[in-house]
Amino acid sequence: AQTVTQSQPEMSVQEAETVTLSCTYDTSESDYYLFWYKQPPSRQMILVIRQEAYKQQNATENRFSVNFQKAAKSFSLKISDSQLGDAAMYFCAYEVGSRLTFGEGTQLTVNP
């Protein structure tokens, strides 16, 4: 079975500090894409960052970066200079074919 595991149900960070959210996945596919999505209380899933599995270079998007370890099937998200607006549920996901498989999410709290 193809699965995504987020081992941290909840995380908290002080404003302006750095936090890392963990994600591991299990797939037998070689061609796939990885994503982090953010879901605020409005429920809309917002794409934060994406990574092609065939690229070794870690993706970066402003304050957001990933640590992609393909052999270990690990895909963690680092948020630098955390802001109050970063507070949300964060989901890790991978895409195989035309289907996203999501983890169970990590609830991030940002403390002022």
Added chain:
Amino acid sequence: GAGVSQSPRYKVAKRGQDVALRCDPISGHVSLFWYQQALGQGPEFLTYFQNEAQLDKSGLPSDRFFAERPEGSVSTLKIQRTQQEDSAVYLCASSLGHRGYGYTFGSGTRLTVV
């Protein structure tokens, strides 16, 4: 439109009622997806359309669930004879059809079956 629009935002149904949930994707997006998100869980795939063709419906949990996209734009997810376990947020997403670029999601419909 500027984003993916879903309606209604909330729906309360009595057990046994039929419901219809609407998704209006971004104009020009050929791919459309439905996901079901139970409380405290990540979204789970239900079905996928490319234009009007339903290419994958393997995630639909039972034959009470039916989705259509007759003209390749607006899609409707229908649930017949609703049951309490159908209570969830139903998310719709659309994309241009190119893999790896992620999807644009709507804000979902929260269905509560009482």
